Amino acid sequence: MSPPIPVVIRGAAGRMGQAILRVLEERDDVVLAAALVRAGSAQVDRPVYPSTEVPLRYAEALAPGVTTGVLVDFSVAEAFDTGLALALERRLAFVSGTTGLDEPRRAALDRAAGSIPVLWSANFSLGVAVLTRLVRDAARALPEWDCEIVEAHHGRKLDAPSGTALALGRAAAADRGQDFDAVAVLARAGEQAVRREAQIGFAAVRAGDIVGEHTVLLATAGERIELVHRATDRWIFARGAVAAARWIAGRPPGRYTIEDVVFS
Numbered sequence: 001m002s003p004p005i006p007v008v009i010r011g012a013a014g015r016m017g018q019a020i021l022r023v024l025e026e027r028d029d030v031v032l033a034a035a036l037v038r039a040g041s042a043q044v045d046r047p048v049y050p051s052t053e054v055p056l057r058y059a060e061a062l063a064p065g066v067t068t069g070v071l072v073d074f075s076v077a078e079a080f081d082t083g084l085a086l087a088l089e090r091r092l093a094f095v096s097g098t099t100g101l102d103e104p105r106r107a108a109l110d111r112a113a114g115s116i117p118v119l120w121s122a123n124f125s126l127g128v129a130v131l132t133r134l135v136r137d138a139a140r141a142l143p144e145w146d147c148e149i150v151e152a153h154h155g156r157k158l159d160a161p162s163g164t165a166l167a168l169g170r171a172a173a174a175d176r177g178q179d180f181d182a183v184a185v186l187a188r189a190g191e192q193a194v195r196r197e198a199q200i201g202f203a204a205v206r207a208g209d210i211v212g213e214h215t216v217l218l219a220t221a222g223e224r225i226e227l228v229h230r231a232t233d234r235w236i237f238a239r240g241a242v243a244a245a246r247w248i249a250g251r252p253p254g255r256y257t258i259e260d261v262v263f264s
């Protein structure tokens with residue numbers, strides 16, 4: 001059996017970081033190389049897995065010796081640039097699920113893909129990868145139908161519409177040959193209340209402990225299709241991110257997607 005792939009987690013103290021640390025413990029084809037937290041975090045120097053004989057500790061910087069493997073980033077958009085820069089500096093493959101990335105940050109991912117393997121996904125669930133493919137097919141087959149996307153999440157979520165909703169909208173627009181930024185309406189209010197032709201509209205719900213729900217609605221006079229995905233447990237994202245880390249290790253530089261992991 002080949003040696004386990006070293007994995008660096010960035011945002012290790014967060015909800016996703018903690019879930020990924022647990023998933024790494026379950027598998028023997030990947031191994032934790034470092035658990036990075038925000039500078040000044042109360043977690044720094046605390047053991048990650050206290051029961052192990054020589055416990056690895058949470059750190060705010062990556063030890064110089066770590067130069068192979070995969071950096072998995074689930075942090076915040078403002079911390080994203082330094083995470084990507086670290087992966088580039090150490091020649092680590094980069095897997096990220098951090099959402100709320102603006103256009104310059106998305107462009108930075110494309111540039112980085114010239115030097116290292118890069119996989120960013122707004123949603124690491126297997127079901128959403130399949131949903132995305134279904135949305136592409138439906139949007140292409142029914143180019144004249146209205147497309148609107150409704151998402152629901154817990155109230156602590158920092159961005160709206162969700163990264164997944166935007167990614168679904170981008171997928172639909174791409175398969176219709178539309179410029180997403182020109183047709184997207186991120187919230188319907190005021191001047192945007194009335195639907196105009198070819199628009200892709202979004203609506204966000206924030207309530208309770210909803211892990212993540214996405215409905216892509218395609219409608220025309222007399223009929224409609226609703227493609228729905230409901231996540232009930234954030235473990236699906238952690239398992240998907242670790243599967244992506246395992247899959248991308250050793251691949252040539254390039255931009256990959258979770259659909260590549262699921263369908264290849």
Ligand SMILES: NC(=O)c1ccc[n+]([C@@H]2O[C@H](COP(=O)([O-])OP(=O)(O)OC[C@H]3O[C@@H](n4cnc5c(N)ncnc54)[C@H](OP(=O)(O)O)[C@@H]3O)[C@@H](O)[C@H]2O)c1
Nearest residue numbers: 011013014015016037038075079097098099122123124237
């Ligand atoms: N793609 C997917 O499938 C998926 C699924 C779920 C969530 N997400 C996204 O993943 C991100 C994290 O989500 P979450 O629920 O885990 O949020 P969270 O619990 O708020 O965790 C974010 C973590 O990032 C840490 N952080 C902030 N700045 C940092 C820095 N400079 N270096 C290292 N760590 C830093 C924070 O540290 P402190 O705790 O010290 O503030 C926090 O622990 C969000 O963007 C979320 O939307 C994506």
